[in-house]
Amino acid sequence: MMARLTPYLQVLPLSAVFFAFFAVPIVLVVVVSFFDYETYQLLIPAFTLDNYREVFSEDVTYRTYLITVEFCVLTWAITVTLGFLIAYFLAFQLHSHTTQMVLLLVCSIPFWTSIVIRMIAWIPLLGRNGLVNGLLVNLGIVHAPQEWLLYSGFAVVLGYVHLYTLMMIVPIFNSMVRIDRSLIEAAVDAGANTWQVMTSVILPLSKTGIAIGSIFVIAMVMGDFVTVDVLGGGQVASVGKQIATQLSLLQFPPAAANAMVLLVAVIVMIALLMRAVDIRKEL
């Protein structure tokens, strides 16, 4: 009897946390998105579609979604390319296990340091009087300091690439080290060159890692509001930033409706990717 109960007792703390701080809050977001609100009463139980009507009727919604998706696509394209090439280098071009692990560690250390600091760190580089502008002007490449380097879409995407490329490297590397080396030998014996091996053998076999990395990057970028805030300044708005702004004005119901729309968008994107993978098999 006790033995049968054991696993339930063992998962109890974890399940309790996910139930209380994840499942219930997400259900609440759904519920609250139909609520009414007033200045002095943040949450008035009701069933109204006004919040959704507001989301879909405003031009600004479409504009922010367009910008957010644009950031997402750009970031994805850059991180997946970089992630694939770096993972390929680590997995197939380095033959010493120690070198592989050291380089992987070098790439992952920043992941464990402060996200905010890593964003702030771009400011003295990209600012009007920053290092990059100084260099560009001194080399005569541009005549005046460039304003688009900081507090712009460019800075935001740069920040994302800086923060999230590792999210691509690790799962892709993980897929690559599982590839049976004899497949590559077979391809080489059949006359494939390095490029053909990479694109026709390794790329399809790394599909799962690419999908997992992509899910991470898409989820991070679509919901982000911190990077947009720090590196976009006041100039850039994303969906996440819009929700965060509504929350700072204590407008819970409209923020919840906005969050639901965002969630559906993210789920659709991830569902498409998930069709390609079974995450549990990969661990």
Place this chain on the structure above:
Amino acid sequence: MGATRRPPIFYALAVLVGLFVVFLYGPIATIVILSFQGPEGGLVFPMNGFSVHWFAELFQPQSVGDIWGSFARSAQLGLIVMVCTVLFSFLAGLAFRRRFKGATLLLYLAVASLVMPSVVVSLGIGALFELLGIERSWYSSALGAHLTWTLPFGLLIMFAVFNRFNPSYEEAARDQGASGWQTIRHVVVPIILPSLVGVALFGFTLSYDEIARTSQSVGALNTLPLELQAMQTNATTPVIYALGAMTTGLSLLVIGISVMAVLLVRWRRARLGSDAGLAV
């Protein structure tokens, strides 16, 4: 490997990886250098002298923001999250080795929690506490928010660990008459100790640096990342770089200690491990 000639693509990719590492570390190196600006120095280059003035400024009572209060909260929260993450994920990892009802659902919940946009989680927890009429604070709502972020990592690491775990060690222990608790305490835990250190590292640092899920759930008193974000908007002196350098240093220290701990465990194993089979 010197015998085999490197293909040209090796050198091209080596340059790319080199540039990526510079890209990765360059910015943070910049602010560490700038944090040593002289007392008259500004937020950008050139360096105007060299001093530890801005680090000293951090310790001045009425310097910007609530640095030490937020630092203390972040460090305590990080430690609490670390302990909960290691304990809860380890226990759940044990449970997942057997069949139990709801296992698949719980796994999906964990994965969903990992990929859910943080702003939605944050909003949900904020709304929950608002509806219940409970004051949000760093040790209640923000603690929960952090766990929704660290526990999926912990659980997935535990899956990876137990997928590779050889159950015959436990069977051997049981055959020798070890109780369930003794098997876990003297066999399972020592074997997976390096991975538990890894989970602890994830638990502490992910919590210590967390900002997105914290923002709506933290209540009146900020954690360090939120304080930093608030500070950077009106920063006029390199004191923010000094703070950044300090907190990065702390993160590196934690990573260093974890790596050392793992190496120590391995070294002890190599030294004290069994010599069985060596004579064959």
